[in-house]
Amino acid sequence: MELIDAGIFASPDGKANYSxxxxxxxxxxxxxxxxxxxxxxxxxxxxxxxxxxxxxxSSFTSGGRCVTVGPGTTLFVPAHEEHRFHDVTEDLTVLVFFAPAEGSLGTKG
Incomplete structure (x- = not known):
């Protein structure tokens, strides 16, 4: 077992940040x-x-569809699909799960 502290993290520099x-x-x-x-x-x-x-x-657009997201919203995005959070009206914190591990299948794009 591995215990992970994946609490709420604020961006350190006022920009989007992944940890x-x-x-x-x-x-x-x-x-x-x-x-x-x-x-x-x-x-x-x-x-x-x-x-x-x-x-x-915030709003979230993926696969030509735009939705409003907030606490509890869960989204699935298939590999290679264009997607983006936008119109962020309150500081956004999102847990992100990649399968397989991020970057393990090659470069982004």
Whole structure:
């Protein structure tokens, strides 16, 4: 067993920030923090992702669909799909699960 402290993390520099907490071959887990008003610069990943919103509010666009997200919202994004958090109105903290581990299938894009 491994105990992971994946609590609420604030971005240290006022920009979107990803902090990885766990990496094994089959998956990785991290916290993605986006301050209110900041932009989400991420590009599509080569792995499937699950996002679980822990705190904050924003819009999220993926696969041509836009939804409002807040605490408890859970999103699945298949590998290579364009997606982005935007219109972040409250500091956003999201748990991010990659399967397999982020970057293990090649470069983003």
């Amino acid at each position: 990885e907490h766990l990496r094994v071959p089959a998956m990785s887990l991290g916290t993605y923090s986006i301050p209110a008003g900041a932009t989400d610069p991420q590009q599509p990943h080569t792995e499937d992702e699950i996002y679980v919103v822990v705190s904050g509010k």
